[in-house]
Amino acid sequence: MMLCVDTRGQTSHIQPRCSHPEFCASATAALEAVRFMPARRDGRIIPRHKIVYPLELCIDGMPELIHDLTSLRECVDPGIS
Secondary structure, eight states, X not given: OXXXXXXXXXXXXXXXXXXXXXXXXXXXXXXXHOBOOOEEETTEEEOEEEEEOOOXXXXXXXOOOOOOGGGOEEOOOTTOO
16 A cells, blocks of 8 residues: 555545555545554654555455465456545
8 A cells, every 4th residue: 555644644645556446446445544643854753755654454354465466457447536
């Protein structure tokens, strides 16, 4: 997942990259609900961009490990940000 975090800790510009397209909507919804501690530089709160955030979803037990991350694909559903 790639995303931005604004000065209030809210996520935006979420770009899911999932091993299976079925996970894109739930992964995006999960990160839309998360609030982060905003970053600081020289004592000032600043936004952060292009954050890579690993998120693992699985169905019925332990997920298979993905050793080759090049197999991950961007979600192509235009309804998902």
